[in-house]
Structure formats: C-alpha cells, structure tokens
Amino acid sequence: MKLLTKSTFYFLLLSFIAMVAGGALLYLTIKKVIYKQIDNSLITEKTIIEDQIKQTDTIPDFEGAFGHQIEVKLLNYHVRNYQSIKDTDIYDSKTDSFIPYRFIFSSGNTYEKKGFVITIFQGISEKNELLQDISLYMFFLFFSLLLISILINYLIARRLWSPFYNSVRIAGRFDIQSDKPLDLPYTDIKEFRQLNMVFDNMTHKMRNDYLNLKEFNENAAHEIQTPLAVIRSKTDLLMQQKKLNKESISLIKSINEATTKLFKLNQGLLLISKIENQIFHEKKMISLKQITEYGLDNYKEIMQLKKIKVEIDAVDEAYVEMNETLAEVLISNLLSNAVRFNVDSGFINCRIDNMFLIFTNSGLPLTIDPEMLFKRFHKASDNPHSVGLGLSIVKKITDTYGMHIEYSCRNNIHEIKLQYRH
C-alpha cells in the first residue's frame, strides 16, 4: 500500500469514528435541549391552569389559549398530587397517521380538597423535523469537513513526500555504466536531504568501485597479451627443436594447451569488456539472412563431416541495426554451439522472420541447468578446451541492443529464440 493511501486511510478511519461519536453526542444534546424547552413550557402552562383552578374552582376556558390541546377534569374527591411528562402518538383521522406528541399529565387538589386532572398535549412533529433538519445539516457539514480535510491532508502529504518520490525515481534510473551524476533535486526537508546525500555517496562509491574494477580487468587483459605472446612464441620455438624426447614433447604439449586456453579466456573477457565499454558503437543495417548464411558457410565442411542437415528459412527483409562485428560474433557463436553440441546425422534449422531468429538443432541432453546457460564459465561440455564464455558473450551482445534471447529444449531438440525486434 502506498504511504499516501495508508496515511489517508488512517486519517479517514479516525476522523470517521470521531465524527460519528461527536455527531451522536451533539444530536443527543440538542434533543435534550429541545425536550427541556418543551417540558418547561408544558410545566408553565400547567402551573397557570392549576393556579386558575385553585383560585376559581372552575375550569377556565382555555380553548386555543396556548395553541395546545388541553384537557382538564374536575373531580369531587381528593386525589394524589402527581405529575409526569411522556411521549405518545395520537391517531389523526385527517392524515390517517400517528402524530407524535409530548404530554404532561398532572393531578392536584383545590383548596376545597377537590381533585383535578390536567393533561396538556403538545405536538412535537415540528420539533422533530427541526431536529432532523439540524442532524442533516450537521451530517453534511461534517461530511464536507471530512472531505476537505482529507483533500488537504492528501495534498500536503503529497507535497511533503514529493522530494522523496523524486529521489526514489531518479535513484531507480541509476545506471552504473553511465558517467552522469545522480543529480537529485534540492529539498528543504532535512531528512530527505540526508537521504539524498546517502544516495549520492552510495552511488558515487559504487561507480568508483565499478570503474576501478573495470579498469583493472581491462588493464589485466591487455597487459597479459604480450607475456602470453612471449610464452606462445617460446613454445613455438621449443617445438621446432630437433631431437625432443617423449617427456619434453608431453610437457610442451601441456604448456601449449594451457596457453591456448588462457588466450581464449583472455580474448573472451576482453571482448566482453569491450562490449561493455561500447567500443563497438558503429552501427549499420545488417541482413540477418546474409550473416547467417555466411556463418553457416564457415562451418560447412564440419557439418558435412558430421552429416548435419541444414535448413534455412529466412525472409529477405530481416534487417537489424547493429554493429557488424558484434552481429558476426553473435551469429557465429550461436551456430558454433549448434554445430559443436550436435550429433552425427543431426540437423540445424534456422528460421528468421520479421521479429524472431530461431535456431533449432538436434543434440544430446543438456547436463547443466538451462538457467545457468548464459552465465560466465558455466560449461555444458566437459571438454577441457572449452572456456565457457560463448553464450555469456551472446547474452552481453543481446543485452546491449535490448534484444531478448531464450533457450528451450524438448526431446533433445535445442532451440535458441532471439527476438531482435520489438
């Protein structure tokens, strides 16, 4: 849940509870006040009537005097003094409905010890309506207050948190390979300034580490080339010596193999670091069909020897804009795998349409986890000469151009699917 949503939600919940409680309290208070008023006026009327009865011993003419229904009865006997105020509903035949009334029932005695009973009814539907109106207004008032405060809260929070979201967005776009600074916007909130500083320091350090590491790799790879050339040349010379005994031959052979492997390794790593450094930035339109045909041609004799059947089904307009060398390395590495890991009398099928390049080939079951296939130094073969960089170079190239590559295998048919266009 977003911070803003969460804070708004809590605010809403709490204000709702507060408003319901406050509203109820207010409603009850107003109701009490109104009833008290009604009761007071009923008591006042009753007292006036009572006084008159006591003074005159007759029932005064009250018809319409207070606009209320008044019933007075004189009794010939003594009654208990009693008074109560209650609610009641009285049926009204005109409107065919019950109308709410507040009434006072009072009994007392005159000076001549004659009892009387006074009942005064006051219609309270008007008052109830008033109460309802007040409640309604109150509800609207509260509701709009709530809405306004939520809105204000939301706006303030959004404004307050915007430097945070900005920083997160910018930091999320951080690319260790680009030399542009993170450039986080200034904010007057101290905590966020601290956060930005942490971000800045962290990325700066990360980039420095990365550059150091990259530089080390490049230097190491370059500087290894010349000593490697010396070793290779000396081995070459050593090999040409006459009268070598069997032991020397075996030693030289091992040196030669190790040198070749080291050379391949170094070459692969150099290529990867060069791709990372965007040395191959020159682009042109490459015909995938042409480059695949060229690549297949390079392995023609090998495929004939292995009796591998090749099928190519490509559209002419399959073009991709990329560096020519990298395109060659990409296709050649994929084809080399398809040839190397193929079986005798197997097949290679190359399909190229406007979006995909799909190479399928027969082969032996894969001995490693397909997930690890594109990782460095994960070899599918137990061949001691293989260095395990081919597919990680392929992955590096496809990543550089934002292409998607995936591997799948079913019934020992291996498929590499390259989506070269979106």
Next chain:
Amino acid sequence: MKLLIVEDDRSLSRSINDYLKIEGHICEVALTFYDAVNKATVNKYDCIILDIGLPDGNGLDLIREMKSNKLAGGILILSAKSSLEDKLTGLKIGADDYLTKPFHFAELSARINSICRRNNFLGLNEITFNEIRINTDDNQVFVNDKLLILTKKEYDLLLFFMANRNRIITKESIVEHLWGDNVILTDSFDFVYTHVKNLRKKIVASEGRNYIKCIYGFGYKFIES
C-alpha cells in the same frame, strides 16, 4: 626477404627474430620508435612487423612517416589491443595486415608471406613446390599440372602449410587460421584432423607425394623430402 621487427619487448622480438631467421629471412630488430624510424628511412625492407604500442611513440605514426616518404614495403601491425578502431585506422593509413597478440608463429609467417606476395607482383602470384603449383590469383591448385579441386578450407590449409614448410604447425594455430580467432571452436581438433586427412588424400590421389607428416602431441609438419 628483408624484414624489420619493431617490438619493444626484448624477449618477444628476439623470438620473432629467431623464428623468422630459420625461415630464411634477413631480420633486423628495433626496440624503440626512434630506432624504428631511423632504420625504416635508411634501409629498404620488404616487410615491417610493427608493434604499435611503443614506449616512445605510436607505431601508427611510423606508418604515416613511411607513406609520406613514399617508402615501399609491406607493413604488418602487431598489437596487444585488438581494438577495432586501431585496426581500421592502421589499415586505412596503409598497413597491409593486422595481427593480435598472442599469435602463432605459423600465422605470422603465413601473413608475412601473403604480404610479400601481394607487394611483389612480379610473377609471384604462383607458389611452386615440387609437383604442386598454386595460383594465388585464381585460387587454383595444380598437381602435376592437373587441376586439383579443393574446398576453401582445404585450400587455405595448403597455403598455410606452404608458408610454414619444415616447421611444426600446432592444431591450435590451424583452427585459428581456418576459422578466425573470434570463433570459439575449441573442440574442433577432430575437424582439423579430417581436413588434413582429406587434403593429403586428394594430393596423393593426383599422384602427388605425401608431404604432410603428423607430429605426435603437437600437430603437423609439411616436409620437403
């Protein structure tokens, strides 16, 4: 042929010198840019083997110097940096070929031969060796004056052997020569074996002699006798 080796690494320049001397070339070594410019402007070389990363100058400047003084002779660049830009610049300003360190001597030898062949166009487009004759213009091979049909790889292999007669050629160097060093085709020694076998079979079938000898543990040797 007269060659100048420009390479600042003493050990490597000595090895190149030794190897090319056995091949029958006359070699001189320059360890610095200054030395190289002096030698190249005074003497005439058939081919200069040039390391462009020199401590006191860029080898590319030597090429510019030679071309502006209209000095003849082929140039083969040696570099530890296999950067494409260096390669393109080098070839653009007049170098004939480019070889990345570390290289096989067999490859170096083949490249030098090819440069010299291209530069001396006085009938040297033909390599003759006993009953084998190769026309490098038309890429045709004749054995006892009879045309021998070879695949492209077999043809390349024969030329490679020709450039390195009487020397042991490793299987690794054959792989790199035939398939290029961008190709990671490390378990293709079987294919080298098959190519060599087929080439030998074809030559023998045309009544040529079997010159290709297998050297245990190393590779092959093209022997004259």
